Amino acid sequence: MNESWEYAEADTQSHVHGLHLYPARMIPQIASRLIKENSSEGQTVLDPFCGSGSVLAEALILSRNAIGIDINPLAIMLSRAKTSSIPPNSLALVFDQVLNNVERNITLNKENKYKPEVFYFKNIYHWFNRNVVNDLSIIKESMEKVEVNNESIRNLLRVCFSATLLQASNVAFADNPYFARAKTGEALKKHAPNVLEIFKKNVLEYQERMRVFYELIPKRVSCKVLEHDSRHMPLQDNSVNIIVTSPPYGEESHTMSYSRFTKLSLLWLGYSVSDINKNISKSLGGILTAFRDISPSLDRLHRQLTRKERQRAREVFSFFWDYKKCIDEMYRVLHHGGSACIVIGDRSASGMKVSNGQITQELTESSGFSHIKTYHRRIPKKVLPRNDSKIDLINEENILILRKE
Secondary structure, three states, X not given: OOOOOXXXXXXXXOHHHHOOOOOOOOOXXXXXXXHHHHOOXXXXXXXXXXXXXXXXXXXXXXXXXXXXXXXXHHHHHHHHHHOOOOOHHHHHHHHHHHHHHHHXXXXXXXXXXXXXXXXXXXXXXXXXXXXXXXXXXXXXXXXXXXXXXXXXXXXXXXXXXXXXXHHHOOEOOOOOHHHOOEOOHHHHHOOOOOHHHHHHXXXXXXXXXXXXXXXXXXXXXXXXXXXXXXXXXXXXXXXXXXXXXXXXXXXXXOOOOHHHHHHHXXXXXXXXXXXXXXXXXXXXXXXXXXXXXXXXXXXXXXXXXXXXXXXXXHHHHHHHHXXXXXXXXXXXXXXXXXXXXXXXXXXXXXXXXXXXXXXXXXXXXXXXXXXXXXXXXXXXXXXXXXXXXXXXXXXXXXXXEEEOO
8 A cells, every 4th residue: 555645736726625725634635545445335424623624624525424622713713614514506597696795895886976984993903904805805895795595605705805915915925824914014005905806806716616616526415513612522432433634733822823824814803802802712722731741752841942942841831721622522433443533733932843743642442542653754745833933833744643442
């Protein structure tokens, strides 16, 4: 059997996998292979850190049922969009109506015959040009006035709008979109996005991507996407057949801040700053906790970090303490004989390597899992914040195959 997991030349953006930016996504080829090799048709796949839903979409294509869990509202929205089975004709009717309304209202606005209620939040004009805010406000208002009886279509419209606002924003995508830094200087002066054209392109592209996906998935499978904390999963004991997931690599403040990446979209979609900040405190390691000995490798790292930077040591441990709670839950809900497949990269903290793969193996074994094998994969494409001043991520990830006996 070919044990290479790189897929360096693979198309990772086919059909729904090309919907919307989202950081640190598991590529569909890895999700598909793990599901095929460790489960059967008709079984249930769980991703307790589902992000934008790549694992869930692949599960459906492979005739498995799927359950996704995440605490981030935008992740929930994207996962629900990616896993929706929407008849193409129904989608086209609504999207055409929305696009016609948007085009008409933007034209009327230019003729001073229509004035939207201009959307606002603190620092909005740092992230968006004034004319962009105006046009996005028209799109938002036009979308919300269209009567949509199908919630999946409504959700996909929100995703399309979110993608548009990010593409039209002042975010310096060339630097790293996942840290949401704004353009400055000449780059900002030259930035004059055509919001209507961006939205039209997304509307047409999303319809086609959803059409392809609709034809790929069997109609007998189902998917549930739950906005919930994976430390306390709302699932029964022994209720899923396989777990395939890529957990966070560390605490939000020092690795990938999903809350920061999703903030602009969530503000436009009606979430408050308070709502978004609550998500940060609910993230793994969001609340600091005292050290306990839960893993030999983590124990050694903690001692070394404490001598160098006590606060950093506490932050790193707090992440793993919460991560261990998720692993315990994964063991509880997995059926006996089922596999758990965890994809996670190593990282560093205060210049010291954090061996996420080895620590994960130790934590899962202490929860009751049997370790079957770990594959190591170079990361040719996965977009991660490798060069941020706070963190250095290793360009390799671990693929752990575990079993609940």
